[in-house]
Amino acid sequence: MVGRTDEQAHLEALIDAAREGRSGALLLHGPPGIGKTELLRHAVARAEGFVLLQARGLESESGIPFAGLAELVAPLLGELDALPDVQAAAMRSALALGPATESDRFTVPAALLSLLARAADERPVLAVVDDVQWLDEPSLEAFLFAGRRLGAEGVAMLAAARNDARRVEVPWLQRMAVGPLADEDARALLDPAIAPAVADRLVATAAGNPLALLEIPALLTDAQRAGREPLADPLPPGTSVERAFAVALDALPEATRAALLLAAAASTRRLDAIGRALAAHEAADRPGAAAAPGDSPTPAVGDRSADPSGDSPAPAVADVSAARAAVSVRVFEPAEAAGIVVLARGELEFRHPLMRSAVYHGAAPGERRAAHAALAAASAGAERAWQLAACAVAPDEDVAAALEAAALEARGRGAHATAARDLQRAAQLTPGTATRARRLLAAAGDAIRSGEAEQASAWLDEAAALARADEAVDPLLAADVERLRGHVEMRRGSPVEANERLVAEADRVRGRDPRRAAAMFLEASVAHLMTGDPAALVGAAEKARALSAGTEPAVELLATAVIGQAQIALGEIEPGVAELRACEPYLMEADPLGMVEIVGMAGHAWTWVEDWDRATKTLDRVLRAAREASAVSALIHPLAAQAHLDLRRGRWASALASASEAVELAEDAGQHALLPHALAALTLVEAGLGHEADCRAHVERAGxxxxxRHAALGQLELALGRVPEAIDALEAGERQMRRRGLSSAVVQLRPDLIEAYVRAGRREEAEAQLATLEADTAEGRAARRAAAAEAAGNVRALRADSLASLPVVGVGPRWVRAAAERCRGLLAPDDAFRSVFEAALALHEDLPMPFERARTQLAFGERLRRAKQRAEAREPLTQALDEFERLGAKPWAERARSELRATGGAAAGRRAPAAAGQLTPHELQIAVLVAQGMTNREAAAALFLSPKTIEYHLGQIYRKLDVRGRSQLARLMAMELPEGERDPAVLADALS
Known part of the structure; x- marks a missing residue:
């Protein structure tokens, strides 16, 4: 190659890194003909000893689900049995090597990652995809997912795309622009026999494009190249390559040009398939044969050569002998001799994609339709449906039905993007309004599943317009359109609009179809899990429960769970817990992946009431199911809920690991609606740890x-001593809590606001806020119920309310009472604060929330010191410091240490920094799982990474934490657990 020294060096560095065990991904981008393919060939030549995987996107194959993936992993199919069962089944389904299998959108991408990692166990791997802009959507998604999560396997992923390939514009992917050659290098590509003046003109015309420099001379005569004749019509930049190709094509025999058109229209490179289509085309052109499809205004309509279901090959195929097909392909030999195509290994490939484009788009529309019709006649199944659709110029139900069948087959293999495209094209070809609307609705559903919410919205608008325009359309179909519109709004991160759509449509159809309305009301309530409006949530869920009572037990129980969660959020603890317990058997027995958000919120609600065992069992169940199914999307919500649970229980390393994983997966899966929930958990953990820059960035990003969000920022400012800023953030959060009617147990914000008011000298506001906090204690709730019943004069209601609370006597949240006592201690006079703080610490004794206990000890020590009781202040301050250091709560530890010094005593010796403060989020996720006893392979499967990446990160973890192996890591992580949760044997081992 000429003039590509820097690019070659970059590629060689990528290859050398993979040889040394470091993975990487690189995208080459530039205009057509700039030399990207040659650079890929250079990389392949440099990768001696590598496992080589190659694929090329073809415009004609871009609609075939997993076509690119099948080509890429063909050398690795023998390794499928070594994958986790669910991944192997999904990959076989995707590649049509096994039965269709329902799986998460990202199970096949996870399987590709596992295959690449498995291949790299023996030798480094180079995976190359050319023309990635034309890769089918499911294959591209798998390629990008795997590339994002590679680390230390020794896998180099290399792709090339045109400049306008927005599909691969992802922030993590390293890009390298391939630009035009310098003039000196461009001249070096030209034949030395070309006259210098002519060479100058050619260099200017080619504008540094190597392909143009090689092809333009074919347009010139010998005399023009030698400079003996003028260049009468120099080619303008941008069209030179295409015109050069057109000249080359015009020189071919007519039969060869016609055959090339058929090859360009085919969605296969196999010569036997193309040969059958050629033979069918020749048969159609013989005298007495049926009219060519291009001769009719609707060529596909009269073609009945195959059953619309696509299950059997066309009779025309059976009539074409293998010998005739073999003879037919000889027509390509002149094109091969001219360097336009390459015939090898039973396949035909155009030398350059622009050649294919020039052949196809240079033909008249009727000629293109005739080529597609011939391909349809020689095809079966989905291929036949696509070819029939390509040559159809008017609606045709048979063609539309064949496309719909192809879409259903693609959906069964998990190729939802392909199914969406086929269904939308089927809708275009559908004569009847109602069926067209139904197919658009189905297309939108698959578009949503493939992450294309904007496209789904456009198709739903079209379906809605059809439903309004035709009274014959079933009103329930219109309801389903609005229902799916609600789903789109949720995916877009607009849960309020989603709820309004779902509720309005459910109200409209409840008399006609109560079951459908019940499901829509339930979905509307789930939308309010995202808005944080529990009152509206209860209203929608109660309608769902009423409509489904006795007819749809699953909907009834799920609505009950939602109601229970909302009641707890509103501070109606006892009835909420009773509702949750009533539906608990169903939540713990049914498939958790079919109701992830509701199960995740149930776990979160158990956290609010401090029923740690139920919270743990609920969340563990859904997380385990999601990991076993490689269901990326299903992990996000419960991981965030798990982070909230671990944060309250003092397992901050685990909390940071879960929250950061939830955010990462939400980004990878494009789950914009769930990202704020994940970011909320992450900001709270970062605030406690004092990760100031990260916390502020994530608070801003949550948006x-x-x-x-306000609670996290307010606590961070308070810990850093920025009291006015803390008050601003916490007051904003308090306004939101009041507007939504949220209990103090849901967002642990009010005690921080009270402390900030006290530190700012705003005593009256602190006392008013304390009254709000105390109203959420068990005593405050009982007083509210009694007052309400008394005001209504309804003694029977009071008695019934009391009886209703009996099964759940003693439920939480106890923290509210302990926090309220701490705040009373902050406000108590000097002669009374000791007893108040002692009462608060007594409440903390059986409450496993170590950070909150340490906050009370710190506040107590500060009051003692200010009361000149320095010696007595040292014990609570020392205890607080020890707990803050164990948690890794740096700003709080610094505050406790400063107070301890002010007592006149020496501050306690510093602990080793907590793992959460030393490890990256990825490292922390791995450390937590390995400390729990997972093997490298198990941790890799759980985190959608490779075993080698786990091994690499473990080495970094051991170095940073100064441990020598898995057992020492487990002991160190055990030391960071709250004291009551440490295994005595492990603790003794660690201390020894």
């Missing part, structure tokens, strides 16, 4: 007016 919603969410009380968790």
């Amino acid at each position: 919603t007016d969410d009380p968790y």
Whole structure:
């Protein structure tokens, strides 16, 4: 190659890194003909000793689901049995090597990652995809997912795309532009026999494009190249290559040009398939044969050579002998001799994609339709449906039905993007309004599953317009359109609009179809899990429960769970817990992946009431199911809920690992609606740890007016001593809590606001806020119920309410009472604060929330010191410091240490920094799982990484934490657990 020294060096560095065990991914991008393919060939030549995987996107194959993936992994199919069962089954389904299998959208991408990692166990791997802009959508998604999660396997992933390939514009992917050659290098590509003046003109015309420099001379005569004749019509930049190709094509025999058109229209490179189509085309052109499809205004309509279901090959195929097909392909030999195509290994490939484009788009529309019709006659199944659709110029139900069958087959293999495209084209070809609307609705559903919410919205608008325009359309179909519109709004991160759509449509159809309405009301309530409006949530869920009572037990129980969660959020603890317990058997027995958000919120609600065992069992069940199914999307919500649970229980390393994984997966899966929930959990953990820059960045990114966001920022400012800023953030959060009616147990914000008021000298506001906090204690709730019943004069209601609370006597949240006592201690006079703080610490004794206990000890020590009781202040301050250091709560530890020094005593010796403060989020995720006893392979499967990446990160973890192996890591992580949760044997081992 000429003039590509820098690019070659970059590629060689990528290959050398993979040889040394470091993975990487690189995208080459530039205009057609700039030399990207040659650079890929250079990389392949440099990768001696590598496992070589190659694929090329073809415009004609871009609609075939997993076509690119099948080509890429063909050398690795023998390794499928070594994958986790669910991944192997999904990959076989995707590649049509096994039965269709329902799986998560990202199970096949996870399987590709596992295959690449498995191949790299023996030798480094180079995976190359050329013309990635034309890769089918499911294959591209798998390629990008795997590339994003590679680390230390020794896998180099290399792709090339045109400049306008927006499909591969992802922030993590390293890009290298391939630009035009310098003039000196461009001249070096030209034949030395070309006259210098002519060479100058050619260099200017080619504008540094190597392919143009090689092809333009074919347009010139010998005399023009020698400079003896003028260049009468120099080619303008941008069209030179295409015109050069057109000249080359015009020189071919007519039969060869016609055959090339058929090859360009085919969605296969196999010569036997193309040969059958050629033979069918020749048969159609013989005298007495049926009219060519291009001669009719609707060529596909009269073609009945195959059953619309696509299950059997066309009779025309059976009539074409293998010998005739073999003879037919000889027509390509002149094109091969001219360097336009390459015939090898039973396949035909155009020398350059622009050649294919020039052949196809240079033909008249009727000629293109005739080529597609011939291909349809020689095809079966989905291929026949696509070819029939390509040559159809008017609606045709048979063609539309064949496309719909192809879409259903693609959906069964998990190729939802392909199914969406086929269904939308089927809708275009559908004569009847109602069926067209139904197919558009189905297309939108698959588009949503493939992450294309904007496209789904456009198709739903079209379906809605059809439903309004035709009274014959079933009103329930219109309801389903609005229902799916609600789903789109949720995916877009607009849960309020989603709820409004779902509720309005459910109200409209409840008399006609109560079951459908019940499901829609339930979905509307789930939308309010995202808005944080529990009152509206209860209203929608109660309608769902009423409509489904006795007819749809699953909907009834799920609505009950939602109601229970909302009641707890509103501070109606006892009835909420009773509702949750009533549906608990169903939540713990049914498939958790079919109701992830509801199960995740149930776990979160158990956290609010401090029923740690139920919270743990609920969340563990759904997380285990999601990991076993490689269901990336299903992990996000419960991981965030798990982070909230671990944060309250003092397992901050695990909390940071879960929250950061939830955010990462939400980004990878494009789950914009769930990202704020994940970011809320992450900001709270980062605030406690004092990761100031990360916390502020994530608070800003969350972008919603969410009380968790304000709580995190307010606590961070308070810990850093920025009291006015803390008050501003916490007051904003308090306004949100009041607007939504949220209990103090949901967002742990109010005690921080009270402390900030006290530190700012705003005593009256602190006392008013304390009254709000105390109203959420068990005593405050009982007083509210009694007052309400008394005001209504309804003694029977009071008695019934009391009886209703009996089964759940003693439920939480106890933290509210302990926090309220701490705040009373902050406000108590000097002669009374000791007893108040002692009462608060007594409440903390059987409450496993170590950070909150340490906050009370710190506040107590500060009051003692200010009361000149320095010696007595040292014990609670020392205890607080020890707990803050164990948790890794740096700003709080510094505050406790400063107070301890002010007592006149020496501050306690510093602990080793907590793991959460030393490890990256990825490392922390791995450390937590390995410390729990997982093997490298098990941890890799759980985190959608490779075993070698786990091994690499473990080495970094051991170095940073100064441990020598898995057992020492487990002991160190055990030391960071709250004292009551440490295994005595492990603790003794660690201390020894």
